[in-house]
Amino acid sequence: MKKKQSYTIRIMIRLCLLIILFMQSTPLISHGVNQASAQPTTWEDRLYLYQQISQVFQLPWSYLAAIDQFERTMRKPDELQKSAGFVAIQFPAHLWSGILNPNPNDTNPGTIGFYTGIGRDGSGDEIADPNDDVDLLYTMASYLSQYGWMKDDFRLALWRYYQNEKIVEIITEFAVIYDKYQRLDLFDNQFPIPAHFNYSYKNTWGAPRGWGGRRIHEGTDIFAGYGTPIRSTCYGYVESMGWNRFGGWRIGVRDLNNHYHYFAHLSGFNKEIKEGQIVEPGEILGYVGSSGYGKPGTQGKFPPHLHYGIYKYTMKGEWSFDPYPHLRKWERQMFQKKKR
Numbered sequence: 001m002k003k004k005q006s007y008t009i010r011i012m013i014r015l016c017l018l019i020i021l022f023m024q025s026t027p028l029i030s031h032g033v034n035q036a037s038a039q040p041t042t043w044e045d046r047l048y049l050y051q052q053i054s055q056v057f058q059l060p061w062s063y064l065a066a067i068d069q070f071e072r073t074m075r076k077p078d079e080l081q082k083s084a085g086f087v088a089i090q091f092p093a094h095l096w097s098g099i100l101n102p103n104p105n106d107t108n109p110g111t112i113g114f115y116t117g118i119g120r121d122g123s124g125d126e127i128a129d130p131n132d133d134v135d136l137l138y139t140m141a142s143y144l145s146q147y148g149w150m151k152d153d154f155r156l157a158l159w160r161y162y163q164n165e166k167i168v169e170i171i172t173e174f175a176v177i178y179d180k181y182q183r184l185d186l187f188d189n190q191f192p193i194p195a196h197f198n199y200s201y202k203n204t205w206g207a208p209r210g211w212g213g214r215r216i217h218e219g220t221d222i223f224a225g226y227g228t229p230i231r232s233t234c235y236g237y238v239e240s241m242g243w244n245r246f247g248g249w250r251i252g253v254r255d256l257n258n259h260y261h262y263f264a265h266l267s268g269f270n271k272e273i274k275e276g277q278i279v280e281p282g283e284i285l286g287y288v289g290s291s292g293y294g295k296p297g298t299q300g301k302f303p304p305h306l307h308y309g310i311y312k313y314t315m316k317g318e319w320s321f322d323p324y325p326h327l328r329k330w331e332r333q334m335f336q337k338k339k340r
C-alpha cells in the first residue's frame with residue numbers, strides 16, 4: 001500500500017465521506033434509538049461505516065471492527081441497549097477532552113485540540129460528540145493512523161491504549177477473523193459431535209472431580225467412542241493447541257463474543273489445523289480420546305469423552321460458565337436441520 005497519497009485526494013475523499021455520512025446520519029440515528037435488540041443496525045450498515053471511516057485514514061476496516069467488537073464484549077447488555085448508537089467504544093472523558101481541559105465534557109473540536117484531547121468530529125457537525133457513532137469511530141481511526149496501518153503498528157497502538165497484552169492479542173485475533181471473511185455476522189454455532197455418531201451427555205456442571213486437587217468440573221463431558229470427530233462450535237481463532245496436564249491433547253478457539261471454547265482429552269488433531277488459524281462452525285478439529293491427567297501422551301485413565309468448556313474473558317481473567325444449555329440448543333438445531 002502506498003502511504004504517500006496526495007494531500008488533495010485525501011481531502012477530497014474526506015469531503016465526499018462527510019457528505020455521505022451527513023446524508024446518512026438521520027436514518028442511522030433513528031435506527032439506533034429505543035431498540036430492545038442488541039443489534040440496532042443491520043450488519044451491512046455497520047460494515048459500511050467501518051469501511052468508510054477506515055478509508056479516510058487508509059486503515060484496514062477490520063481494525064476498527066475488532067476494537068469495537070472487543071469493547072462490546074466488555075460491556076453489560078443493558079448498558080449497550082441504553083446507548084444511542086451501535087458503536088461500543090468508549091473513551092475516558094479526560095482522554096477525549098484533554099487532561100488539562102477544565103471542561104472534561106468538552107465537545108468543541110477547537111478547545112479539545114488545544115488541550116490535545118483525542119476527541120474528533122467525524123460527522124461534520126462541528127461537535128466532537130463521545131456518544132456519536134461516527135465521531136467515536138473517526139476518533140479511534142485517527143488515533144490508530146498515527147501509528148501506521150501495518151499489523152505491528154496496530155499492535156503498538158493497541159498496547160499504548162490498553163496497556164494489556166491479552167487484550168492486544170484478542171483484538172488482533174478478531175481482526176484476523178474479519179480479514180478472512182470480510183463480513184461481520186460470524187456468530188453461528190454448531191454442536192461439536194456430528195448427528196450420526198453415538199454420544200451421550202448430561203449436565204455435570206460444578207460436580208467435584210477426582211484428579212488434581214480441589215477443582216470443580218468446569219464444563220460438560222460428552223461421552224463417545226474413540227475417534228469420533230469433534231467439530232468447531234463457532235467461528236473463531238485457534239488460540240491454543242497441544243498438550244496440557246489436565247486436558248491432554250486440547251484445542252482452544254476464541255470466538256467474536258470473546259468466548260474461549262475449550263475441547264479436551266482428544267486422541268488426535270485434524271492435521272490441517274494449526275495454532276493461529278481461523279476455524280468455522282462444523283469444521284473438524286480433532287477426535288475423541290482419553291488423553292490427559294499426566295505427562296504428555298498419558299491416556300486411558302478414564303473412558304473416552306470430549307470435555308467441552310466455555311470461558312469468557314473479563315478484565316479479571318477467564319471465567320468459565322456452564323456450556324450445557326448451549327449444547328442442548330445447538331443439538332436441537334442440528335436435528336431440526338437434518339429433518340428438513
Ligand SMILES: [Zn+2]
Pocket residue numbers: 217219220221306307308
Ligand atoms: Zn470433563
